[in-house]
Amino acid sequence: MNQADICFDSEVYSGLSQDGFHILPGKLSVEECNQLRLLFEKDERFRNTINMTRYGFGQGTYRYFQYPLPTIIQSLRESLYSQLAPIANQWTKRLRLNFTYPEDHQTFLQNCHAQGQTKPTPLILRYRREDYNRLHQDLYGEIAFPFQVIFQLSQPGSEFSGGELVLTEQAPRRQTKVSVINLNQGDAVIIATQYFPRKGSRGDYRVQLKHGVSQIHRGERFSMGIIFHDAK
Ligand SMILES: O=C(O)CCC(=O)C(=O)O
Ligand SMILES: [Fe+2]
Numbered sequence: 001m002n003q004a005d006i007c008f009d010s011e012v013y014s015g016l017s018q019d020g021f022h023i024l025p026g027k028l029s030v031e032e033c034n035q036l037r038l039l040f041e042k043d044e045r046f047r048n049t050i051n052m053t054r055y056g057f058g059q060g061t062y063r064y065f066q067y068p069l070p071t072i073i074q075s076l077r078e079s080l081y082s083q084l085a086p087i088a089n090q091w092t093k094r095l096r097l098n099f100t101y102p103e104d105h106q107t108f109l110q111n112c113h114a115q116g117q118t119k120p121t122p123l124i125l126r127y128r129r130e131d132y133n134r135l136h137q138d139l140y141g142e143i144a145f146p147f148q149v150i151f152q153l154s155q156p157g158s159e160f161s162g163g164e165l166v167l168t169e170q171a172p173r174r175q176t177k178v179s180v181i182n183l184n185q186g187d188a189v190i191i192a193t194q195y196f197p198r199k200g201s202r203g204d205y206r207v208q209l210k211h212g213v214s215q216i217h218r219g220e221r222f223s224m225g226i227i228f229h230d231a232k
Contacts, residue, residue, distance in 0.1 A: 008083045020169055020192040020209045027188040033153040037222045040124050060131035065122045073122050081105035081228050084147045091146055094197040094204045112230040117141040121227035127163055128220050133213035135168055137194055140231030148193050152183035153222040160219030170208040
């Protein structure tokens with residue numbers, strides 16, 4: 001894991017505030033991706049397994065980790081949180097929301113737990129031919145951190161085709177805009193969980209964001225999601 005390549009400077013801030021997402025290239029090594037993929041088979045690591053067809057979420061399988069999280073996921077969750085929390089707090093001010101995100105993830109989780117959100121939310125997803133993930137938002141209770149991070153664990157082209165990560169943004173009085181995010185194995189993308197503030201001529205306005213995955217045409221695609229709030 002390369003900590004040095006995340007630098008949450010003004011470019012990250014303006015990207016997130018303009019588009020609601022920002023790509024972090026080469027966040028994980030191929031070796032780390034392969035290790036994370038292998039975890040998918042280890043039942044004892046997970047608290048719940050979701051067959052997406054059964055819930056109408058799409059087609060494919062995802063598994064929620066249980067505590068304690070694998071070390072690499074725990075450390076990514078803490079370090080990404082502490083870098084994103086200051087941006088989250090600038091956003092809440094711009095959106096005139098009455099909530100302050102603590103500096104460290106542990107304190108944030110205490111807030112979640114006090115609201116009955118106690119279950120860990122980091123997950124690994126596996127898609128095979130014809131699988132897909134419908135547009136959605138990952139909200140699991142009243143408390144939601146405004147960012148989440150998605151990691152590509154498979155290599156497009158050699159391992160699968162299709163299966164693009166898709167974001168839709170909905171601004172007031174506009175038709176929906178779509179962005180297709182092409183990630184290589186090991187890349188990650190920070191996305192807005194629910195909505196983000198965008199500067200307009202008459203002040204900031206709220207843009208809603210959803211994410212999903214287009215159908216896989218060939219092969220197998222694994223991804224990992226780090227969501228910072230816990231679930232009810
Ligand atoms: O498979 C993907 O790229 C999307 C994963 C996802 O929905 C998530 O991490 O919340
Ligand atoms: Fe998601």
